[in-house]
Amino acid sequence: MTVRIITGNEAAAWGARLARVQVVAAYPITPQSPVVETLSAWVESGEMPAELIAVESEHSAMSVCIGAATAGARAFTATSSNGLAYMTEQIWWAAGARLPLVMCVANRSLAAPWNVLNDQQDSMSVRDAGWVQLYCRDNQEVLDTVVQGYRIAERLNVPVMVCYDGFLLSHTAMPVEVPDAAAVDAFLPPRPQPLQIVDPADPRNIGPVVMADPRRDADGVLRGAYLELRAAHHEALLEALEAVPEVGEAWARATGRPGCGLVAEHRLDDAEIALVAAGSLVTQSTLVADLLREEGLPVGVLGIRCCRPFPAAAVRERLRGVRAALVLDKALSYGYAGPIATDLRAALYGTPDAPAVYGAVCGLGGRDVTPEALAEAARAALADARAGAVERPLAWIGRMAREEAR
Amino acid sequence: MDASDLIAMSKPARGEAGRTGDWRSARPVVDASACIAATQDRVTCQICWAHCPDACIEQGAPPAVDLEFCKGCGICADVCPAHAIAMVPEAEHGVCEAAEGGTR
Amino acid sequence: MTGGMVEVRWHGRGGQGAVTAAKVLAQAAYLSGWESVTAAPSFGAERRGAPVTASTRMADEPIRVLSQVTTPDVVVVLDDSLTSAVDVAAGLKPGGTVIVNTVDAEFAVPLPEGARLVRADVTGAAQAAGVVVGGQPIVNTAVLGAFAKATGLVTFEAIAEAIAGAFSGSAAERNIEAARIAYECVRE
Numbered sequence: 001m002t003v004r005i006i007t008g009n010e011a012a013a014w015g016a017r018l019a020r021v022q023v024v025a026a027y028p029i030t031p032q033s034p035v036v037e038t039l040s041a042w043v044e045s046g047e048m049p050a051e052l053i054a055v056e057s058e059h060s061a062m063s064v065c066i067g068a069a070t071a072g073a074r075a076f077t078a079t080s081s082n083g084l085a086y087m088t089e090q091i092w093w094a095a096g097a098r099l100p101l102v103m104c105v106a107n108r109s110l111a112a113p114w115n116v117l118n119d120q121q122d123s124m125s126v127r128d129a130g131w132v133q134l135y136c137r138d139n140q141e142v143l144d145t146v147v148q149g150y151r152i153a154e155r156l157n158v159p160v161m162v163c164y165d166g167f168l169l170s171h172t173a174m175p176v177e178v179p180d181a182a183a184v185d186a187f188l189p190p191r192p193q194p195l196q197i198v199d200p201a202d203p204r205n206i207g208p209v210v211m212a213d214p215r216r217d218a219d220g221v222l223r224g225a226y227l228e229l230r231a232a233h234h235e236a237l238l239e240a241l242e243a244v245p246e247v248g249e250a251w252a253r254a255t256g257r258p259g260c261g262l263v264a265e266h267r268l269d270d271a272e273i274a275l276v277a278a279g280s281l282v283t284q285s286t287l288v289a290d291l292l293r294e295e296g297l298p299v300g301v302l303g304i305r306c307c308r309p310f311p312a313a314a315v316r317e318r319l320r321g322v323r324a325a326l327v328l329d330k331a332l333s334y335g336y337a338g339p340i341a342t343d344l345r346a347a348l349y350g351t352p353d354a355p356a357v358y359g360a361v362c363g364l365g366g367r368d369v370t371p372e373a374l375a376e377a378a379r380a381a382l383a384d385a386r387a388g389a390v391e392r393p394l395a396w397i398g399r400m401a402r403e404e405a406r
Numbered sequence: 407m408d409a410s411d412l413i414a415m416s417k418p419a420r421g422e423a424g425r426t427g428d429w430r431s432a433r434p435v436v437d438a439s440a441c442i443a444a445t446q447d448r449v450t451c452q453i454c455w456a457h458c459p460d461a462c463i464e465q466g467a468p469p470a471v472d473l474e475f476c477k478g479c480g481i482c483a484d485v486c487p488a489h490a491i492a493m494v495p496e497a498e499h500g501v502c503e504a505a506e507g508g509t510r
Numbered sequence: 511m512t513g514g515m516v517e518v519r520w521h522g523r524g525g526q527g528a529v530t531a532a533k534v535l536a537q538a539a540y541l542s543g544w545e546s547v548t549a550a551p552s553f554g555a556e557r558r559g560a561p562v563t564a565s566t567r568m569a570d571e572p573i574r575v576l577s578q579v580t581t582p583d584v585v586v587v588l589d590d591s592l593t594s595a596v597d598v599a600a601g602l603k604p605g606g607t608v609i610v611n612t613v614d615a616e617f618a619v620p621l622p623e624g625a626r627l628v629r630a631d632v633t634g635a636a637q638a639a640g641v642v643v644g645g646q647p648i649v650n651t652a653v654l655g656a657f658a659k660a661t662g663l664v665t666f667e668a669i670a671e672a673i674a675g676a677f678s679g680s681a682a683e684r685n686i687e688a689a690r691i692a693y694e695c696v697r698e
Contacts, residue, residue, distance in 0.1 A: 172576060
């Protein structure tokens with residue numbers, strides 16, 4: 001184990017290198033580009049025996065990963081923002097083809113207007129695509145999650161998206177324990193036999209058109225159609241609710257680092273209000289909770305590491321006894337609510353004494369979310385919770401007041 | 407409702423990108439005795455004016471550089487067929503006596 | 511909100527290497543015994559020559575704040591011409607230090623009361639040590655020597671080790687020599 005002062009992008013690259021990724025295909029986009037620049041340098045110098053394929057778009061990057069993974073290789077890509085949006089068609093294909101890819105998303109806002117800075121609208125917009133989605137709190141978790149991602153993906157035959165905040169993590173250097181290759185090799189053996197077989201002696205048509213209804217295959221076996229395959233996919237994702245924490249524990253045993261599971265919690269036991277977030281905001285929220293505790297305000301933090309599958313049982317359990325959850329979404333389903341707030345409300349619905357769920361949107365397009373602003377939002381939410389407010393309009397943290405604009 | 411509150415828009419304006427003259431580490435200095443336009447006393451040549459990416463050169467004999475906005479890129483000096491433009495560093499640097507003694 | 515943490519804000523121009531300086535300083539701080547460090551650019555697109563900032567934080571406990579540094583303990587200015595365009599001392603903590611790369615021994619910037627101004631001809635140090643790229647002296651490693659001398663927050667040995675880790679062979683030697691010259695040339 002070596003401690004390196006590295007950015008989130010470099011941590012992602014280290015994760016891919018330690019996972020012995022065999023094929024990397026990517027197209028540059030801020031803030032992801034340094035991931036692939038780093039991998040490219042290692043491939044060029046011979047430090048990483050992988051095939052690096054420069055492509056003409058993100059759509060092609062995912063297409064190459066689909067081809068490589070279909071042939072049995074361990075494949076990796078990374079993107080951000082509009083690159084992810086452009087890749088979307090193939091994101092669905094990779095998931096439906098049940099390919100165990102890992103993709104890093106250095107989270108960035110979507111245009112228009114053009115903006116290169118952080119929020120989580122890009123990955124949140126594809127959360128229904130059938131990938132496991134894991135959000136990282138810091139650079140250590142980026143490295144750890146990329147490696148763990150392959151073990152989860154290859155166990156369940158689903159792709160894993162490793163999301164981390166652009167610039168806040170992607171470009172911020174901090175100490176990261178880089179485990180020894182031998183420890184990672186013991187944790188992550190070479191990729192097991194793929195579901196699909198590519199063998200001229202035993203030809204298959206992989207991904208053919210599937211009819212609406214079940215039909216018999218060439219061997220006379222009755223096979224499910226689109227609906228049955230989708231149901232199986234859903235069930236595989238639900239299995240991730242067990243696989244993600246188990247793999248986290250196995251990683252802890254292999255590297256001696258604390259395991260990371262579906263959620264992270266901080267001082268929730270006697271909390272009246274919980275700050276709920278995903279990504280680097282979880283780290284900063286723990287600082288805010290500690291500061292508010294010094295003021296005598298019982299604040300805790302629930303970090304959502306695994307957004308898909310959504311850890312409904314875990315959040316119900318962890319939020320028991322809390323008056324209200326203030327969800328800090330860095331994305332919005334326009335015309336409704338933040339994605340994590342929506343999921344949390346659904347998870348808590350019908351639970352006896354369920355906490356109120358207050359939605360807040362913050363950080364869009366890189367707007368700085370300061371500890372002070374978070375503390376202020378938490379104080380207001382606690383006051384509302386104590387007054388018994390069940391619902392509140394969406395709060396915009398840090399939004400310029402109309403009178404300031406003139 | 408003001409459309410600029412609904413969509414992102416900007417318009418071309420002097421200094422829209424800020425006072426870009428602050429970016430400069432070297433400034434273009436025109437030698438009028440070599441400048442083709444200046445020696446002919448007519449607004450000829452103007453190749454520097456045409457190439458300036460920041461449009462901060464005004465036509466003339468010689469052309470005039472607006473140092474408030476010139477970033478010091480040096481393209482004008484590079485394209486001048488008469489080599490009449492020199493890029494002059496904004497500051498001269500040296501080493502103090504303490505450091506001249508060798509390793510610490 | 512940041513007890514026990516030192517926050518450094520870098521002011522430079524796109525292309526001067528403020529981000530690399532911030533990162534190498536973080537490495538040096540870690541080697542000097544600080545438990546946790548972070549280094550970050552000012553977020554967003556950078557343009558060559560445009561004023562940019564970067565930050566380094568060092569603390570004896572895990573750093574949990576990721577927003578930009580607004581109340582620095584130390585400000586480092588890679589180019590004295592920036593002080594006419596940018597309020598480099600903005601938000602400086604009481605008793606804070608501003609380090610300016612300047613040839614002018616009398617160089618002054620408006621400072622809050624009790625703040626320290628430290629000057630060094632870091633460009634001269636880089637030039638003398640041969641840290642020159644495309645004819646331009648590169649000041650981002652030399653300035654680390656001035657930082658070590660002016661603040662005592664990191665050792666010169668840690669600076670040299672961090673530079674050696676960031677560059678190879680003769681480039682490392684030249685950069686360390688530039689830092690040494692700047693270390694010697696610091697003037698209050």
